[in-house]
Amino acid sequence: MSYFRAHVLVCAGTPCMLKGAGAVKDALCREIERAGLQEEVRVVETGCLGPCDDGPVIVVYPEGVMYSKLKPEEMSRIVQQHLLKGRVVEDLVYRAEKEKAKPVVSLEEQGYLDRQYRIVLRNCGRIDPDSIEEYIANGGYEALGKALTTMTPEQVVATVKDSGLRGRGGAGFPTGLKWSFTAPIAADQKYIICNADEGEPGTFKDRLILEGDPHSIIEAMAIAGYAVGADQGIVYIRGEYHLSIERLQRAAARARELGLLGKDIFGTGFNFDLQIRTGAGAYVCGEETALIESLEGKRGEPRLKPPYPGVAGLWGKPTVVNNVETLANIPPIILKGAEWFRGIGTEKTPGTKVFTMLGDITNQGLIEVPMGITLREVIYGVGGGIPNGRGFKLAQTGGTSGGCLPKEFLDLPMDYDSLAEAGSALGSGALLVIDDSHCIVDVLRSFMKFFQHESCGQCTPCREGTARLYQLFSDLAAGKAGQDAVQLIKELCQTMQLSSLCGLGQSAPNGVVTALQYFEEEIQKHVAGECPAGVCRISMGSRAV
Amino acid sequence: MPVKSSTEPKKSLRQVIAEHNSDPGALLDILRDAQEIHGYLSAAVMEEIADELDIPVSRVYGVATFYTLLATKPKGEHIIRVCESPPCHIRGAVNILETLKEVLGVNPGETTEDKKFTLELTSCLGVCGVAPAMMIGDQVYGNLTPERVKEILKTYA
Ligand SMILES: Cc1cc2nc3c(=O)[nH]c(=O)nc-3n(C[C@H](O)[C@H](O)[C@H](O)COP(=O)(O)O)c2cc1C
Ligand code: SF4
Ligand code: FES
Numbered sequence: 001m002s003y004f005r006a007h008v009l010v011c012a013g014t015p016c017m018l019k020g021a022g023a024v025k026d027a028l029c030r031e032i033e034r035a036g037l038q039e040e041v042r043v044v045e046t047g048c049l050g051p052c053d054d055g056p057v058i059v060v061y062p063e064g065v066m067y068s069k070l071k072p073e074e075m076s077r078i079v080q081q082h083l084l085k086g087r088v089v090e091d092l093v094y095r096a097e098k099e100k101a102k103p104v105v106s107l108e109e110q111g112y113l114d115r116q117y118r119i120v121l122r123n124c125g126r127i128d129p130d131s132i133e134e135y136i137a138n139g140g141y142e143a144l145g146k147a148l149t150t151m152t153p154e155q156v157v158a159t160v161k162d163s164g165l166r167g168r169g170g171a172g173f174p175t176g177l178k179w180s181f182t183a184p185i186a187a188d189q190k191y192i193i194c195n196a197d198e199g200e201p202g203t204f205k206d207r208l209i210l211e212g213d214p215h216s217i218i219e220a221m222a223i224a225g226y227a228v229g230a231d232q233g234i235v236y237i238r239g240e241y242h243l244s245i246e247r248l249q250r251a252a253a254r255a256r257e258l259g260l261l262g263k264d265i266f267g268t269g270f271n272f273d274l275q276i277r278t279g280a281g282a283y284v285c286g287e288e289t290a291l292i293e294s295l296e297g298k299r300g301e302p303r304l305k306p307p308y309p310g311v312a313g314l315w316g317k318p319t320v321v322n323n324v325e326t327l328a329n330i331p332p333i334i335l336k337g338a339e340w341f342r343g344i345g346t347e348k349t350p351g352t353k354v355f356t357m358l359g360d361i362t363n364q365g366l367i368e369v370p371m372g373i374t375l376r377e378v379i380y381g382v383g384g385g386i387p388n389g390r391g392f393k394l395a396q397t398g399g400t401s402g403g404c405l406p407k408e409f410l411d412l413p414m415d416y417d418s419l420a421e422a423g424s425a426l427g428s429g430a431l432l433v434i435d436d437s438h439c440i441v442d443v444l445r446s447f448m449k450f451f452q453h454e455s456c457g458q459c460t461p462c463r464e465g466t467a468r469l470y471q472l473f474s475d476l477a478a479g480k481a482g483q484d485a486v487q488l489i490k491e492l493c494q495t496m497q498l499s500s501l502c503g504l505g506q507s508a509p510n511g512v513v514t515a516l517q518y519f520e521e522e523i524q525k526h527v528a529g530e531c532p533a534g535v536c537r538i539s540m541g542s543r544a545v
Numbered sequence: 546m547p548v549k550s551s552t553e554p555k556k557s558l559r560q561v562i563a564e565h566n567s568d569p570g571a572l573l574d575i576l577r578d579a580q581e582i583h584g585y586l587s588a589a590v591m592e593e594i595a596d597e598l599d600i601p602v603s604r605v606y607g608v609a610t611f612y613t614l615l616a617t618k619p620k621g622e623h624i625i626r627v628c629e630s631p632p633c634h635i636r637g638a639v640n641i642l643e644t645l646k647e648v649l650g651v652n653p654g655e656t657t658e659d660k661k662f663t664l665e666l667t668s669c670l671g672v673c674g675v676a677p678a679m680m681i682g683d684q685v686y687g688n689l690t691p692e693r694v695k696e697i698l699k700t701y702a
Pocket of ligand 1: 166167168169170171172173175195196197198199200283284285286287288289321322323324326327502503504
């Protein structure tokens, strides 16, 4: 391998590609060649670097200077000034808090990463996701080697159990405990499924992990396979995630070539391989039993539990279903131990969480922070606050099935238990910030439209409940709701929570229930034909959408 | 979904089914491939699949209508899917939809007269970092404004 004095990482995550990262990279390569630096500077495509709103983004190493919002024509300055003369191009440097911050330099020094702690995203934006060599050079497949050659399956399960890792797919179920149910079952076949269906509105962390570090998921699935005695893995991935699918396929092929998947891995007699299956557009298929139905070629309708998939899952065989982010935690836990992991985050929820910050927030994008950080720290710290001089109205954590939290909750720690107590959820880590220009009825109507569309229709409380709630909020928005609307909404929510078959119907009312607690007055005003935020076009009758 | 132009000769439905060993467990994959070949899943195609897999047509139809990426009706050359989930809604997805309706002269679910575009609504596309967003075919577009939407449509003219 030749020696390069500098590396330029070009973010090739979807948001940056959409903003023209391809053209930026081409221009960069052209300029590097024009300057005759092609033997000295290496350009590498990498996964998401985080500040998606400010793409296209590149990072120049060894200094670690991040440039953002780039245009192809600016590449000549970066090459001429930075790569040739070693001078940072100040005006193109990424600024974490756009208005006030002075230009900052290295990735580590930047405010953006200050409060962050990267376990899951350890390699994202640092290595070329298409290079298994770079993954290995950064400690990749070491955990698999350690597990296979120095640990028994029982020890692997025990380590994950001791780490306190909880599932990051939404429910927060302890991962080690889940594995310990499946491991002792004697069966001719078991499966590990990686749930990469990611349909929760506002969530795109799994996509960015798969795009940025596909090998970490392959390695983790093999470790899980060893722990519970499964030799087959399946990644169920959203049909729209073209780039993730391609990268994962290439990564699996490379791992096979190097004998890290397949037969007799590390000469230990352990066999494991995986296939990649794609979804066809149905949010409910993220629910683990619906996902399994879909894998069996059926409508993705959730099954009644128990039996749980850990006992009888795909084709009736014991099946462990884990989320992408959950799995990404496994290799570091095996390498560094349960103690280390427990030292991060909170006592009940160790580790970090990847959040996607969205809506009315200055820095939209992806962050990884220790569990237990407060909403305020995320929104006003890493998130850079609320833009356009508006005030904070509410934050919805956990995706569309989470609760609406007003400003009284800004100091709430972000972990499973605290958020559940407040009537919300940590869920998949989506954090939707809504400023005071929005109307609660319009927001709730949008939630209900989603659920009404995504309900699989199998059970009555959810099928009818979501449709009725959507109708009621449409009526409220149009100023056509009856006097009893709020009472009806309350009753419907309760029925759905108590009697829906799966998590979709049970949690769909969360946003409404919390909003009724904290914003009832604003909702009631709509009954009287008034929209305080001036969003609902009440006087004009029902809206077009 | 539009048929991808590809240099490979297209496989026949029979070949596809044979590749999956006539396994009903692979129904979803077979339907996806069948759609790739025929553009959409017509009654005749679904009947043929049911015959070959030896399962009731109702099951094939049930699966085909469950998933939004499968189509049982013919669609336009380009399918435009506008995200209407809350994060995009907050950032003005309604204006994007209104612009598309106005320029194309169709409502969601409809196809333009020249069969060029089908307008659809969709749940979150997983690119909320650049909300509001839409997809045209396999291509994602983010940070949309009414002006940008018009520009983008021009590139498909
Ligand atoms: C309606 C619904 C949608 C879900 N969508 C997802 C999803 O997209 N990804 C995911 O990992 N889990 C999703 N889940 C949770 C899964 O059922 C399951 O709990 C999870 O995949 C288990 O993995 P974990 O323990 O690693 O979190 C969903 C659950 C429900 C009820
Ligand atoms: S709760 Fe909703 S999504 Fe779940 S099974 Fe019932 S109808 Fe389907
Ligand atoms: S909400 Fe529109 S892409 Fe996610």
